Amino acid sequence: MSLCLSFPVTGNPAEVLELVERPLQEPQGHEVRVRMRYAPINPADLNYIEGNYGRTATLPAIPGHEGCGEVEVVGPDVVSLKPGDVVMPLLGGGCWAQHVTAAEHHFAKLPGGIDRVQASMLRINPVTAWHLLTKHVELREGDWVIQNSANSGVGRALIQLAKQGKLKTLNLVRRAELIPELLALGADMVVLDNDEGLQTAKDALKGKDVQLAANGVGGDSAIRLMDLLSPEGMMVTYGAMSRRSLKVPNKFLIFKNLRLHGLWITKWFEKAGSAELREALEPLSQMVSEGLLTTATDEVIPMADHRRAIQRAMEGGRNGKVILDLA
Known part of the structure; x- marks a missing residue:
């Protein structure tokens, strides 16, 4: 089984988010299963839960526009990734979960030594x-x-x-x-x-x-x-x-x-081809890996303490992003 944060109705994120247990999915064909490590709380995530975002959630929904993790299991037809690879989901949702399963082209491979917290904030x-x-x-x-x-x-x-x-x-x-x-x-x-x-x-x-x-x-x-x-x-x-x-x-x-x-x-990611994605992500991930591009973090909070994490993310005067620890 695996844990995720989900909301059955839109509303105040601190009130409607729930910690939910769900069965693990075995990857099929070109799918991979990723063990997620960290995910930031962005204003877009909060707007999505509130129902004020550019796209409407299909309820119940798992929020989280970006994050970082490692490939855990690959399907029999996967060619671009292997267990242990550090990856960033490109799905645009569903990252506030301990596991994400999707086709291999929905993940971007990152340098192995990259800081996982920094990598979780790379996509947006x-x-x-x-x-x-x-x-x-x-x-x-x-x-x-x-x-x-x-x-x-x-x-x-x-x-x-x-x-x-x-x-x-x-x-x-x-x-x-x-x-x-x-x-x-x-x-x-x-x-x-x-x-x-x-x-x-x-x-x-x-x-x-x-x-x-x-x-x-x-x-x-x-x-x-x-x-x-x-x-x-x-x-x-x-x-x-x-x-x-x-x-x-x-x-x-x-x-x-x-x-x-x-x-x-988000719309650009949906339309961008693989060449465009490489043009952006390869140099950016290398800069993050070398410490030339950093995103300020305020606090890393376990997903089980999600209400406190949400409340902190909604406060002014923070020193950076609030990060969910998905362990």
């Missing part, structure tokens, strides 16, 4: 940051990229990837105490996400061409990003942490001809 935030920097605007060494929510998982990954790619980042945050931390991570400039910070950023970017903005907040914060973009620049919205609608002043469309795009990395 680092890949989102990679997509933002590579798939929307042609950027060259020394170009500036601006973003809000710079202390989020995506924001921190973007800072590290930009530094590796010799790009410069200007970052907006809500709390002053985050500024030294992000500068130490590799940010070129960090300002508060308010009118005073906007003016400071304008003065610093004066005369510089800024063609890409990453928006994870929405509301007034997104307007500040649009104000900082150069004419013909692009703002890509990947999140809405403020839960406020995106409002676009007419002047930014008429006089600056800004381009507005959206990014839902």
Whole structure:
């Protein structure tokens, strides 16, 4: 038997999640069974349980958009994986479980020595940051990229990837105490996400061409990003942490001809071919393995203590991701 976290109805995650026992599945054909080790609690996971996500759960459902584990058993026709391989599920759900069984192409093999906790957080935030920097605007060494929510998982990954790619980042945050931390991570400039910070950023970017903005907040914060973009620049919205609608002043469309795009990395994973997945995951997993790309963690909590884990994940002022230990 195997344990998983499941919810029979949508609602408050701390109330509707249940620890459930289920029988183990024996892999057939090209299937593999993976013993999951760790899985982070992301805002998307909480929204999914609440019923406020971009896709509706078929109940009862097992949440968990990402995680990491080792191959335990393989089916007779499996060719790409073997027992003991470290893997990351690409399913986009069902990771809050001790075991996951699926076809071999639904798992990405990772370097054997990779840190399992860091690997469990690879699929969403680092890949989102990679997509933002590579798939929307042609950027060259020394170009500036601006973003809000710079202390989020995506924001921190973007800072590290930009530094590796010799790009410069200007970052907006809500709390002053985050500024030294992000500068130490590799940010070129960090300002508060308010009118005073906007003016400071304008003065610093004066005369510089800024063609890409990453928006994870929405509301007034997104307007500040649009104000900082150069004419013909692009703002890509990947999140809405403020839960406020995106409002676009007419002047930014008429006089600056800004381009507005959206990014839902889950949908990209569903459409991406194997070559695209390798293009993203191979260098990212190698960077994680070498310690060049890290995601901040707040606390690792056993899945049996899931209510405390959920409550901690929903609190503000955390130091990083809350991780479920699936042992």
